[in-house]
Amino acid sequence: MSETARYTSAEEKAMRETVQSGEIPLCPRCAVLMTQRAIGGGSFGLGYHRQREWLLCPQCRRSVIFDVKRGTRL
Numbered sequence: 153m154s155e156t157a158r159y160t161s162a163e164e165k166a167m168r169e170t171v172q173s174g175e176i177p178l179c180p181r182c183a184v185l186m187t188q189r190a191i192g193g194g195s196f197g198l199g200y201h202r203q204r205e206w207l208l209c210p211q212c213r214r215s216v217i218f219d220v221k222r223g224t225r226l
């Protein structure tokens with residue numbers, strides 16, 4: 153509807169869980185593979201074991217960013 157459309161928090165949560173299990177999620181709206189990019193990892197001083205994942209849907213252009221903790225599985 154609008155260019156600032158976002159995923160719902162439930163959709164974001166599902167995608168985060170997929171990423172944390174080591175897989176690339178599908179866009180819940182378009183069912184296409186998300187483009188995954190890692191942000192940080194050094195130059196921005198985000199912090200030792202923290203990394204941000206940026207997921208971008210190539211079709212609907214929605215995106216979501218969240219922190220992923222590497223190496224710690226719940």
Ligand SMILES: [Zn+2]
Pocket residue numbers: 179180181182183209210211212213214
């Ligand atoms: Zn999409």
